[in-house]
Amino acid sequence: MADQDTRAQLAEHLRMARELGVEGLSRDPAWRARAEDAVPRRPFVADSAERPSSEESFANADVERVPAGASEREMLPMIRDDIGDCTRCKLHTLGRRQIVFGVGNPAADLMFIGEAPGADEDIQGIPFVGRAGQLLTKIIEAIGLTRDEVYIANIIKCRPPENRNPEPDEVAACNPFVVRQVQAIRPKVIVALGSFAAQTLLRTKDPISRLRGNIFTYGDAQLIPTFHPAYLLRSPERKRDVWEDMKKVRNLLQADAPDPS
Ligand code: SF4
Numbered sequence: 001m002a003d004q005d006t007r008a009q010l011a012e013h014l015r016m017a018r019e020l021g022v023e024g025l026s027r028d029p030a031w032r033a034r035a036e037d038a039v040p041r042r043p044f045v046a047d048s049a050e051r052p053s054s055e056e057s058f059a060n061a062d063v064e065r066v067p068a069g070a071s072e073r074e075m076l077p078m079i080r081d082d083i084g085d086c087t088r089c090k091l092h093t094l095g096r097r098q099i100v101f102g103v104g105n106p107a108a109d110l111m112f113i114g115e116a117p118g119a120d121e122d123i124q125g126i127p128f129v130g131r132a133g134q135l136l137t138k139i140i141e142a143i144g145l146t147r148d149e150v151y152i153a154n155i156i157k158c159r160p161p162e163n164r165n166p167e168p169d170e171v172a173a174c175n176p177f178v179v180r181q182v183q184a185i186r187p188k189v190i191v192a193l194g195s196f197a198a199q200t201l202l203r204t205k206d207p208i209s210r211l212r213g214n215i216f217t218y219g220d221a222q223l224i225p226t227f228h229p230a231y232l233l234r235s236p237e238r239k240r241d242v243w244e245d246m247k248k249v250r251n252l253l254q255a256d257a258p259d260p261s
Contacts, residue, residue: 075184076106079177083157089173091158091166098125102153102181109253110145111187111221112136113178114228115196116156116166127152132229136193139229139242143250151185153178155200171200182219189252190221191245194228212245215252224249 080101086092100117103126112128120130128136137147156166156174166174182190192198195208201218202211202225211225226245227238 076102076181079180079184083177086157089158089170091156091160091170091174094158094161096158097122099157100125100127100154100159101157102151103127104147104151105149106151106185108149108151108185109188110150110191110249111182111185111189112140112150112152112191112193113182113197113201114152114154114193116154116163117159118163118230119159121154122159127154128229131233135229135232139246142243143246151181151187153181155197165196175200182221187221189249190218190223191249192223192225194231197228198223198225212241215248222252224252 083099083101086099096117100121104111114128117127118130118132120133121127127133136152140147140150155178156170157177158174160166160170190201192201192211195211198208198211199205201223202216204211208225208227212227214225216223216225224245226242227235232239232242
């Protein structure tokens with residue numbers, strides 16, 4: 001039975017890898033080459049005096065700092081308590097059912113940050129549970145992890161009406177909470193899902209098509225922008241690009257992992 005389960009999981013993993021554009025597996029050592037060997041790391045560099053670097057954005061966020069000695073498990077509930085039944089922006093009057101805080105391992109090495117809850121997330125109170133969420137789960141599993149091992153959150157915690165883009169005042173009010181979540185979790189790698197998350201975290205207006213393919217720094221983490229799973233549902237031909245980004249994520253995580261030998 002265990003062998004059957006393993007075979008079924010392996011078959012699902014390979015099927016997803018194929019969907020993401022992986023054409024085969026190889027014993028070639030280059031297949032396991034570290035991201036730093038293959039991808040030049042590009043620190044985020046502000047290109048204008050008005051645009052602060054992501055590090056400045058992280059450090060200067062108008063948020064409470066993590067108390068010394070507080071563990072991730074203690075910090076996340078404190079942040080959730082601070083949000084409370086939030087009325088800090090107008091989204092609380094525009095039909096939200098509940099606040100969608102975040103889900104996953106509070107000590108995760110890998111964190112995914114998306115834009116805002118959709119209809120399914122608003123109902124369930126969990127980020128990325130609709131069709132896009134199911135695709136995100138497959139993307140996570142394609143690099144050998146599970147949803148329970150990573151942390152998933154959004155920039156905006158309440159569903160915008162008709163899934164419209166969040167507005168600047170809403171971002172200003174809500175962004176400090178995801179910054180605090182990052183400070184609490186201290187992931188090694190952050191994947192910014194889609195234009196909105198990448199642009200907000202990196203304080204840039206560059207489109208995701210220009211941002212992806214690069215590795216940025218965000219606080220102590222390395223940040224990889226990639227396409228949002230909802231976009232992949234509309235444009236499946238871009239799965240190959242996401243797979244390339246996820247290979248970098250996997251390699252960055254492995255680069256820091258202790259040598260098992
Ligand atoms: Fe509060 Fe954020 Fe919801 Fe606005 S979107 S009401 S700031 S939790």
